[in-house]
Amino acid sequence: MNDRYAPLFTPFTLNNGITIKNRLAVAPMTHFGANPDGSLGEEEAHFIEGRAADFGLFITAATLVAENGKTFPGQPHAIGQENLPRLTALAERIKKQNAKAILQIHHGGARAADFGLIKHPLAPSAINQAKALEDSEIHAIINAFGQATELALQAGFDGIEIHGANDYLLQQFYSAKTNRRTDQWGGSPENRMRFPLAVIDAAVAAKQRHQRDDFIIGYRFSPEEAGEDGLTMHDTLQLIDRLIDKPLQYLHVSLWDFYKKARRGADTNQSRMQLIHERIGGKLPLIGVGNLFTADDLIAAYQTGWAEFLAVGKASLINPNFATLIKTGKEEQIQTAIDLERKTAYRYPEALWQQQLQGPSWLPPLKGADWQPRDV
Secondary structure, three states: HHHHEEEEEEEEEOOOEEEEEOOOOOOOOOOOOOOOOOOOHHHHHHHHHOOOOOOEEEEEEOOOOOOHHHHOOOOOEEOOHHHHHHHHHHHHHOOOOOOOHHHHHHHHHHHHHHOOOOOOOOEEOOOOOOOOOOOOHHHHHHHHHHHHHHHHHHHHEEEEEEEEOOOOOOHHHHHOOOOOOOOOOOOOOHOOOOHHHHHHHHHHHHHHOOOOOOOOOEEOOOOOOOOOOOOOHHHHHHHHHOOOOOOOEEEEEEOOOOOOOOOOOOOOOOOOHHHHHHHOOOOOOOOEEOOOOHHHHHHHHHOOOOOOOOEEHHHHHOOEEEEEEEHHHHHHHHHEEEEEHHHHHHHHHHHHHHHHHOOOOOOOEEEEOOOOOOOO
């Protein structure tokens, strides 16, 4: 290994005593590769094979906790005992690569309509095609997150990550743009964050029932939203104040650009990453992310001191052996764009490849194409 990158391979011990072998994580990636019933698909298994090697953490694709939150075709399920064989096989596949296996658990809320899979999606309020959730339905979804955590424990995962980012249900509850409720679940910031905090409590309760202090629970969030009433950095810093009081093991920010500065609600001369890290104040480690494509990108981001861990998504899609290339001193072989002539090298599920061909900003750039990250 090039000594320049050695800091990326130093261990970190979480507050529950579990040591992560290095500072590299595979970001959760939508792969469209599960079978229609949410079971482990052959394409999904092929996609995952080797991608966790030499990473400290491997965070799975957003995994569904309730049928009414299904957002993607080929989305994995963690809903009931029927999903346990699939989850067990997935956890084993990741852990055989010597990475900590983290199951990301997810409900799409209003965005369950994105691919037309749910005719009448559920959301905090009646927005777009969505129906406002009844109180009983809210409690049912909270319980579903607890059940998904229970399944992760039974399946042998090292932990779970609660998906509170990217305009999905937990973020919809916290955002005044999508939560217009006037009951205990809406109105003030304290009421709007009640749902995501209750989801955390349900996951922690499952962990405690199993007496598994070693089980990791993380939380992912998006720091800002565009538009009137969208989340601001001030809103996110308020949420962080509550998150660091919960028995979590890490926080994970969802960003398109690691260095992007705050838009509003805080010092706009500072980066979102820096503001968030300073607010956490060392109480939890932070996973940073955002178009980090090369070993030099990673070490530069790490040396800012704004994140204890760094996650890669696009870089892992382009380079299925990304961390191994750095660890073995072959970082010059890392590619930064998808070459359409090398389809089989990427081991994409076919549905994901068809998305890639369209060149969306949430997937890696295509070789020779003009590509810009989204400004969010």
